Amino acid sequence: MNRRRNVWISAAAAVLSALLVYGVYLLQLRQVEFQETVAVIVPNRFVPAGERITKDMLGVKQVAKASYNSEMVLDVEAVNGMEAVVPLGQGEPLLQWKVDKFRLLPSRTQSTFQIPRDYVLSVSNGIRAGDKVVLYLTGEEIVSERLFEQPVTVASVKSSANIEIDDTTNPNLMSLASGDKEKMYASRRDANGMIDYINLNLQEEQWLELDSLCKAGKARIVIAYSSQSLDIMDAAYTQTEAGS
Template sequence: MRKWFSVILGLLLIFGCGFGFVQYMKSYQLDVTTMETVKPVRLIQAGELITSDMLKIVSIPTVQHMDNAITEQQKIEGKRAIVPIGETEEFLSWKIGEDTLYPTADETYIGFKVDIVGAVNNMVRRGDKVEVWVEYTEPKLLDESGNIIDPDLLALTNDVAIKTLAGMKKIYNELLIPDLTVAYVKDQEGKEIIDLIPTNNLGIPLSSWQRDQENMERYRQNASAQPAYITFIISESDYAKFAEGQKEGVIKLGLPGNSESIGTIIPSESTKAEDVKN
């Protein structure tokens, strides 16, 4: 009886040691191969101000960690997203920036009326950098050196006029401001236009990866309302270009990276009246 008792006790000791060793190795492996990092609770749109309720601490395999990812939550709060950041992504340093949606000493807020087409088919949002183009009512005439030709010169027939007109080039549109900051895009009631978080109509639970895929496919296709007003952070010199462009033609807005994303600023009533007089 003692013999069997000793055998059973020995087996239990061996099993216990083996089990303990396995658990220790698993714990060691977990400590070595995983780490804590910060990820979004949901898709963060470009231009959004990042707050604490948008962030969560998660454990990931160390091999999945990006070298330039920020792992300290306090270094992310208060920043603005430069590009969309999905649930499965870490906060890479180049994807976020300082909250700069306030005028500096030489800038100011200037607002305009805008419609759904003017806001690039309702794709422009707070924090975007847009291109400002002018589509001239009458083509601008340039000589070979790029200087503007006086339209009155067309009525002359002397040798100088003929030589100038020989190298004439017509410009139908022109980029006025390449990088203008959008401070606000609001609806008729003065509410900020935002992107609504899409819901799964089928009621099927989605993984973080699937939600990111679905959200990116619907990127800026689910606006909260139709735009009525747009406000820029603009310098005096850029506003002078903007105002001159309104006098000479139609102002167009573009979102860089998409050649089809072009919208039109609605002329003010005073501008329309002056155009009629002219």
């Protein structure tokens, strides 16, 4: 009986010893990982949203390899000339989603189309460059409906004098980028000018669909401001707080 008990005790001791050795190994491995660092790009000063980034604004900071994620920027050249989408804190690792090169330019699958005036029944005067808009199709002989499932981006809105419509003392894009809803609202309220030309970033198939529906003159579109512009701003600031 004692012999069997001694065997179990020895086996248990061997298992515990093995677990202890394995635990020490994992602890040492974790310490080695923390000791390894990665050089990431950080702003050397506070950068407000909307400001264009230059090399002299950036520095390098060593972070533990265990803390590194793929969104962190490693090369200064990769962000040189881009705009800050949200405010960038001094010394905080620069993340790819926080910067963009040309936010008003179309993506790889899009082109910028100026919508012919005779295609448009009405356009909200509160629309500004950078906003998300929803298109609705309407006409006497058709059933009114939403044209595209997803909102599209406004590249520019101009008056008949080919002047961008905005409040020059409080540009809408700066307020949108800075996350200031009050100033963004004020820029729409104080901007003067009737929208005569509107440019939208559309995929080729979207433009072809819109053109085929409107070129006969039986249908026109209503362009409405989408609250998704504000949702994107809120999402960006949520990610900023989460990453802080």
